[in-house]
């Protein structure tokens with residue numbers, strides 16, 4: 008059976024690496040048309056090229072910083088000019104928007120943490136999702152489209168050293184819930200996918216490039232991969248229009264809570 012998503016436009020932020028790049032590849036394999044946004048021009052172009060090889064009829068990249076309103080609005084204008092050329096649906100041609108850009112900066116306790124880390128996390132994880140939703144809701148297929156935000160187990164259970172990250176991911180969860188209510192009746196689905204420990208650049212960014220610290224996060228346990236997240240995103244986005252996968256918490260089997268992780272030796 009042809010994929011329900013085949014030929015549809017899917018837009019992903021933070022698509023140059025990690026969950027975003029894995030999702031781009033997975034939606035490409037479904038035959039989706041892709042709009043990919045990220046801050047790193049070369050890397051996002053490389054992911055787009057890979058997606059075209061994997062079967063995406065179109066995969067276009069654009070530099071965007073979700074931490075900046077003008078950049079998000081320019082991304083929306085660019086996206087509109089592309090999808091409206093190929094769409095019959097009055098410009099509402101994006102089937103799925105995945106707000107993935109974000110991440111953790113630093114793991115210090117509150118008394119030791121830095122303003123620049125807090126500000127970066129608020130800008131990308133929290134305000135970034137709000138800005139993206141404000142700019143892109145008018146471009147999303149209604150009925151039948153989906154907005155999927157990437158949250159975290161950190162938004163549901165707090166842990167030491169994670170105050171700001173847990174706060175912004177809790178904020179993401181509440182943004183998702185509020186938007187779900189605001190869009191009720193439009194036929195646009197809104198959901199959140201909240202992973203636990205997943206091995207991407209996440210820990211490397213959190214520990215500012217310290218590879219040993221980053222590796223320790225996953226020591227002796229089997230984390231989720233970008234592909235695990237990507238296939239769940241494809242599942243969420245490909246449900247029939249009357250089904251909204253509202254909230255998904257996805258953890259490695261070896262993890263029960265942020266602090267309760269089974270490690271072999």
Ligand code: 8X3
Nearest residue numbers: 159161202203204265
């Ligand atoms: C990433 C999961 O457990 O490191 O969002 O906060 S965790």
